[in-house]
Amino acid sequence: VTGQDGSYLAELLLEKGYEVHGMVRRSSTEKRERIEHLNGNEHFHLHYGDLADSMSIVRLVSTIRPDEIYNLAAMSHVKVSFDTPEYTANADGLGVLRILEAVRLLNLIPKTRIYQASTSELYGLVQEVPQKETTPFYPRSPYAVAKLYGYWITVNYREAYKMHASNGILFNHESPLRGETFVTRKVTRAVSRIALGMQKKVYMGNLSSKRDWGHAKDYVRAMYAILQQDEPSDFVIATGITTTIRDFLKMAFAEIGVEIIFKGENVNEVAVLNYIDEKVFIERVGEAYLDNLRKRIGDEVVGVDPQYFRPTEVDLLIGDATKARTRLGWEPKFDLAA
Ligand code: G4F
Numbered sequence: 001v002t003g004q005d006g007s008y009l010a011e012l013l014l015e016k017g018y019e020v021h022g023m024v025r026r027s028s029t030e031k032r033e034r035i036e037h038l039n040g041n042e043h044f045h046l047h048y049g050d051l052a053d054s055m056s057i058v059r060l061v062s063t064i065r066p067d068e069i070y071n072l073a074a075m076s077h078v079k080v081s082f083d084t085p086e087y088t089a090n091a092d093g094l095g096v097l098r099i100l101e102a103v104r105l106l107n108l109i110p111k112t113r114i115y116q117a118s119t120s121e122l123y124g125l126v127q128e129v130p131q132k133e134t135t136p137f138y139p140r141s142p143y144a145v146a147k148l149y150g151y152w153i154t155v156n157y158r159e160a161y162k163m164h165a166s167n168g169i170l171f172n173h174e175s176p177l178r179g180e181t182f183v184t185r186k187v188t189r190a191v192s193r194i195a196l197g198m199q200k201k202v203y204m205g206n207l208s209s210k211r212d213w214g215h216a217k218d219y220v221r222a223m224y225a226i227l228q229q230d231e232p233s234d235f236v237i238a239t240g241i242t243t244t245i246r247d248f249l250k251m252a253f254a255e256i257g258v259e260i261i262f263k264g265e266n267v268n269e270v271a272v273l274n275y276i277d278e279k280v281f282i283e284r285v286g287e288a289y290l291d292n293l294r295k296r297i298g299d300e301v302v303g304v305d306p307q308y309f310r311p312t313e314v315d316l317l318i319g320d321a322t323k324a325r326t327r328l329g330w331e332p333k334f335d336l337a338a
Contacts, residue, residue, distance in 0.1 A: 001046070004177040005072045005117070007034035009220040014043055016224075021064050023049040023073065034177050051095030052087075054102070061102040061112075068227050070115045071099055074147075077181060078121060079205075079310055081143035092146035093153075100157045100165065109163050113227045116154040118167040119147050120212070120238065120317045130320040132236050133169065140312040155234070164232045171212040171238035171319045173219040183245060184213065191252045194301055195285045197292045201301055205308025207246040207262075207269060210316045214239045215334035225328040238319020239332050249302055257281035258293070260301060271302035 001010055001022025013020050022035065026048050038044045047064075049056035051073045061069075074092045075081060081088040096116055103112045123131045124140035139145045151167050158165045174184040183204075190202035214237070222237040243251075246262060249271065253260045257280025260271040273296050281290055324330040 001072075002030075002032055002034055003072060003076070004034065004175055004179070004216050005173070005220055005223075007038075007177060008175070008216050009070055009072065009223060010035060010038060010044065012220050012224060014038070014041060017043075019043050019045070021045045021047060021060070021066065023047055023060065025050050025073075051091045051098060054098045057098045058102045058106070061099070061108065062106050065106075065108060066112055068113045068115070069099060069103070070117075070223055070227075071096060071150075072117050074117065075143070077179075078141045078143045078314075079308070081141050081146070082311055085142035088142050089146045089149075092143060093149035096150035097153050100153060100163065103163065104157070104161055109161055113164040113232070114154070114166070115223050115227050116150055116165065116167045117223075118151045118154075118169045118234070119144070120169060120171040120236075120319060121314060122148055122151060122169065123317065124312075124314050126314075126316055129316065130238075130240065130318040132320040133234055133323055140314050141310065144314075151234075158232050164227075166226045166229070166232040167234040168219075168223050168226055169234060169236045169319075170219050170222070171214060171236070171317055173214045173216040173237075175216040177216065183211075184248070187245075187249055187252045191256060191258075195256050195258070195281075195293065196289055200299070201303055203303050203305035203308070204245065204249070205304070205306075205310070206313055207249070207304065208244055208315070209313055210242040210244050210318070211248075212238045212240065212242045212318045213248075214332050218332040218334055222324060222328065222330045225324075225330055229327070233327070235324045235328065236319045236321050237324055237330070238321045239335075240319060240321065242316065242318035253301075256284045262302075267304050267306055269304050270300045273297050273299050273301050 010020050024046050049060050075088045121144040122137040124144055125138040128135040139148050154165045154167050157163045178185045193199035257277035259275040261274045262271045264270055
């Protein structure tokens with residue numbers, strides 16, 4: 001519940017009058033900023049637990065006897081999964097099984113509905129454009145392979161035991177609460193720091209990959225809608241708009257009135273500061289910072305560092321959420337500019 005989606009979903013469910021039980025993983029540096037504002041809400045309860053620990057899952061499911069379980073717990077960073085593949089398989093793959101088994105063994109199948117956070121990373125080396133529920137999967141990272149198990153074990157328990165268990169195949173979803181090492185926050189933070197003179201340049205990985213980005217608030221509404229269906233099923237949640245990382249950088253700089261121009265290729269690609277729309281800059285950032293940035297026209301503000309490349313990349317994601325639109329009545333409310 002301490003993640004971006006956990007925090008937004010907890011808010012949504014509390015608004016709807018739910019009693020919300022959130023699981024928190026014990027660590028020496030617990031990060032709870034995203035749910036701090038829910039502290040003291042009498043309908044919001046926190047419990048220690050870990051997807052890698054069956055006993056804690058059984059304890060929580062048996063004591064809470066939930067009507068709905070949203071499994072948003074995961075090691076969710078694709079690049080990091082190449083460095084921690086076994087841990088990722090345990091949490092993101094077997095963790096799903098532990099929840100399903102807990103519900104089954106505790107005889108809660110008639111009561112408890114389960115949402116599994118599946119991902120567009122399952123499409124990996126895409127077999128079809130755009131990707132929809134019937135598009136074959138081709139995972140390209142230890143993270144995606146672990147999530148593939150999570151997806152199919154959810155389908156299998158639904159079919160084998162008639163569980164109300166569903167997958168949301170969510171495309172990238174972002175917000176101000178997104179972790180700072182994911183590309184959107186990395187870029188928006190860097191643009192702010194460059195504008196304020198706190199940073200000279202940002203080093204990126206693959207600038208050519210394309211992502212279908214939505215807003216996390218829209219996506220937690222979809223999770224909720226999926227569990228309110230009479231019949232469990234799997235749904236793609238996406239905007240249908242795809243953007244390169246390069247264009248995302250341009251758009252982020254444009255927000256503060258700065259135009260950047262890309263030059264060069266591959267590891268030698270850079271972006272230079274080309275022009276400042278001073279009116280926009282003053283409005284968005286402040287006059288005090290303008291002189292400093294003016295002096296930087298012609299400077300490189302974006303570079304490439306191969307340490308951010310992935311051994312295998314997912315080049316293109318663009319989702320077709322027609323099923324969610326028609327069956328759930330789901331529409332994204334935010335657009336890229338919001
Ligand atoms: O923001 P990202 O790290 O997200 P990614 O890998 O697409 O995964 C996220 O979305 C998935 C849904 O499809 C989730 F399942 C997953 O848990 C996670 O939330 O990277 C987006 C793209 C990639 O192609 C990456 O190679 O941006 C590219 N990129 C380029 N430079 C970078 C960077 N990514 C990061 N994190 N940092 C860079 O410097």
